Amino acid sequence: MSDVASDLTPRTQGRGPRGAAAGARTGAAGQASAWPAAAGPRDPDARFRSRQWRQRLEIAFFVTPALVLFAVFVVVPIVQAGRYSMFKWNGLGPMDDFVGFQNYANALADTIFQRAVTNNLLIVVLSIVIQLPIGLAIALLLNRSFPGRTAMRVIVFVPYVLAEVVAGVIWALLLQPNGPLDAVLDAIGLGFVKQVWLGDPGFALWTVIGVLTWKYVGLAIVLLLAGLQGVPEELHEAASIDGASWWQVQRKITIPLLGPTIRTWIFLSMIGSLQLFDMVWILTKGGPANATVTMATYLINQGTERSQYGYASAVAVLLFAISFILAILYQTFVQRNDSDGASVVRRRRKVS
Numbered sequence: 001m002s003d004v005a006s007d008l009t010p011r012t013q014g015r016g017p018r019g020a021a022a023g024a025r026t027g028a029a030g031q032a033s034a035w036p037a038a039a040g041p042r043d044p045d046a047r048f049r050s051r052q053w054r055q056r057l058e059i060a061f062f063v064t065p066a067l068v069l070f071a072v073f074v075v076v077p078i079v080q081a082g083r084y085s086m087f088k089w090n091g092l093g094p095m096d097d098f099v100g101f102q103n104y105a106n107a108l109a110d111t112i113f114q115r116a117v118t119n120n121l122l123i124v125v126l127s128i129v130i131q132l133p134i135g136l137a138i139a140l141l142l143n144r145s146f147p148g149r150t151a152m153r154v155i156v157f158v159p160y161v162l163a164e165v166v167a168g169v170i171w172a173l174l175l176q177p178n179g180p181l182d183a184v185l186d187a188i189g190l191g192f193v194k195q196v197w198l199g200d201p202g203f204a205l206w207t208v209i210g211v212l213t214w215k216y217v218g219l220a221i222v223l224l225l226a227g228l229q230g231v232p233e234e235l236h237e238a239a240s241i242d243g244a245s246w247w248q249v250q251r252k253i254t255i256p257l258l259g260p261t262i263r264t265w266i267f268l269s270m271i272g273s274l275q276l277f278d279m280v281w282i283l284t285k286g287g288p289a290n291a292t293v294t295m296a297t298y299l300i301n302q303g304t305e306r307s308q309y310g311y312a313s314a315v316a317v318l319l320f321a322i323s324f325i326l327a328i329l330y331q332t333f334v335q336r337n338d339s340d341g342a343s344v345v346r347r348r349r350k351v352s
Contacts, residue, residue: 078317078320081313081316081320082317085316085317086101086103088102088310088311090307090310091303099310103311106311107315112293112298115290116298119294120294123209124269124274126209128269131216134213135265136224139220143225157221159217161218164278164282165278172282172283195207201288201291202291204287205291215279219269220265220269223264224261228254228258231254231258263334267330270327270330274326275296277294280294280296280297281296281297286301295315296319298315299315
C-alpha cells in the first residue's frame, strides 16, 4: 500500500518551492494548449466583416422587392413608351412603320401641345401663389387653441380626401349654367357675377384653377400644421417677453423655421400640377377650344380618342422629361439648402 501511495503522490512534492512553481506553470501551459479556441481572443476584423455582410444582406432583403416593383411599374413602362414613340402606330397590329423622332418633332411644333405646356406651367405658378398664402394663414389659425379646432381641421382636409372623380362631378354639376352656384349668387344679390363658368374660353381656365385650389389647399394646410408642431414654443415665449408682436413672431421666427416644409410642399405641388389630368378631364376635357388643355389631357386625347398611340407615347416621354428636368433643377437649386443645413447639424452633433 505504501508503494501505491508513493506512486500517486505528485512528483513535485518534496522538491521545494521551485518545483511547485514549475509544476504549476507546466499545468497552466498544458491547459492553455488543450483549449486554444476558448482562451484566444476573436479577430476584430473578422467580426467587423461579418457585421458588414449581415447589414448588406438585411438591406438587400428589404430593398429588393421595392426595386423589383419600381422596375416593373416605372422603368419598363418608360422604356416601352420610348420604343412606341419611334413608330407610327394605331395600337393594333405590328409596329412596322418606323418614323424615328418625327413624333417628337410633330408634338413640339403643334400649337395645341404648346398651349398645354403653357397651361401646365401657369397652373404650377398660380397653385403656389394662391394656395401657399391661404394654406399658411389657415394653418397659423388652426395652430391656436379655440373651441371646435379639431372639427375645423377635419373640414379643411375633407376636399383633399375626396376622390378626384367625385369632386369633379360635384363641381361640374354646381357650375352648370343656371345651376346651384348661379342660384346662390342670385339669392344673395350677386347675379351680375354669373359667368359661363366652364364654357367661356376666356374664363374656363380660371374656374379650373379655383376648383383645384379648393381641392388641394388641404394638403398644404396639413403639411404646414405638421411643420408648426416642430417650432419650439420657447422661441415664441422669448420673443414675446422681448416685446415682439404676434405678426413679428410669425414673420421672424415661425415662417423661416417652416422653410423646409414649405419647399417640400412646393415640390409636391409642382409635380402634381405638371401631371394634372383627372380634374380637368372631368370638368372640361381640355375645352372649350383647348382653353384648359394640359399635357396629360392632350396625351389621352391623342392616344385613346384618336388611336395615335405612337404619337401619344412621344407626348408621354416629353411630359416625363419636362417633369424630370424641373424636379432635378428644383432639388439642385432650392432644396439643396435643406440638405446642406442637415449635414451641418449632423457635423455639429458629432463634434459635440
